[in-house]
Amino acid sequence: MKTRDGQRPDRLRLYTHRACLGHDPGASHPERPARLQAVIDAISAAVPDPDWLDAPRASRSQLSRVHDDALLARVLDTEVAPGATSLALDPDTLLGHGSAEAALRAAGAGIAAVDAVMSNAPRRAFCAVRPPGHHATATTAMGFCLFNNIAIAAAHACDAHRLQRVAVVDFDVHHGNGTQAIFQADPRVMYLSSHQSPLYPASGGVEERGVGNVLNQPLAAGTGSDGFRSAWRERLLPALQGFRPQLLLVSAGFDGHRLDPLAQLELDADDYRWLTTELVAIAERHAQGRVVSMLEGGYDLDALRESSVAHVEALLG
Template structure:
């Protein structure tokens, strides 16, 4: 089997104002980096409203839909914009995440990578923020739990910014363990170790700016041990690559090899607990060359480990 790859042209059509870091060029850089990869390429399906309602109230969906402009941009918060194609793009991300969960749980592949935009891990229950409209990975976790009847799902987030939205959406979900490493202090200002969730199932791993590889591994190794004790039946990954040393929005100073190490460790965990089942979704990463290189390295590990 090979790794499933989900994307869609609608995610290129999601337009941001000039100079905004979350540009369509990010997805083009990912696609170029993976052009020679032997992936099972699939169009990201359009999620229906019911999928989104697993995590967001209908009033929020209606408010987002009512804000979409006929042309140009509308602001949902200080850095989150809507253009005419933005909701369709976000629904492609949710649809891809749920379809990847379906396929991996059905045994069509051991793992999958989702390259869509906008990202999702900052979207809270009724609030868009941090470039994100819907909590893509949290919705996929709820889909695995409620639609497929899994008893334990893990969500791992190594984006440089704390996954506050995922934390909010899974705060009361005892069946989902959420682990996030992130630079602190940094946007969005959440993610302290004291934020543990309603059932102690949330693990935050704040890292100092400039702390690099050693601090990352020292934080993740015990967290991975705890995840092994949790014994997830599926692992979902919020794969942000903005911790890279070349990224302009943060300063953790990871190298591409660090994403390889962490991806290998996640695959080791998956092999030991859930038959290698991993679904990874793109979040941040804003230096185009570093993003392409890091995604290619991440996906190469998934491909090799999924065979």
């Protein structure tokens, strides 16, 4: 993107792809294409002359770092004709004509963003993509998610860039059960999550610690800004600081917003701005400022617009 004086900063890169709008689980489904369009439009209006880059496709070998062959075949090789009824992988997760291409581009965005920040071209990146990813496990598409985009990015960072300390921070209102399950035995990746509990997918208890690399903070409905910030300030951020990440990845779900119809955490856009600012400071201290953020949940369009802009502005610093 260009700044107001026409110079290109090296601070933020934006990735998306029109194919991510082609995954259509139906007009009544919460995870609809309008979500992504709202985010793109809001960021484009708020950031001067944004330079959106097309996300590449992830390769099958890149996906196979975290997913088994059966899941790849189910998503990529199932033919759904244009206009045909979508195939239900579970009650909430549907596969349509454009879903495979959308999933490949969503995963590819995270890989490209990791490569970019590791080359020090930008220091930070935001991937406005869908379908979301953090519920998908190694073997199962679930919770609106086909492939686990953030886990694919983390595995790429570890394997292709030989990083030993990659942190995944997840502030989506739902626990990222898939991301946790994929890395709970891998000490190279630390997973930290705040999430409403009880709530789907009924995981993310404080007793779930992996090999010491998992830290969950369940939050009650109605927690609000003070409780959310206290949880991060007193428990999660100090743990992240102690891990000294070489790269910070963010599962940026904005469904904790008070307007969101699927949860009741009662946050606002300033909470996302505050936490993102804190994360950037830790990345500056330990990771040469390297942050890759990927869109997860958020189902009220006004809340999505406001929250994604606050998040990106904080990434820009």
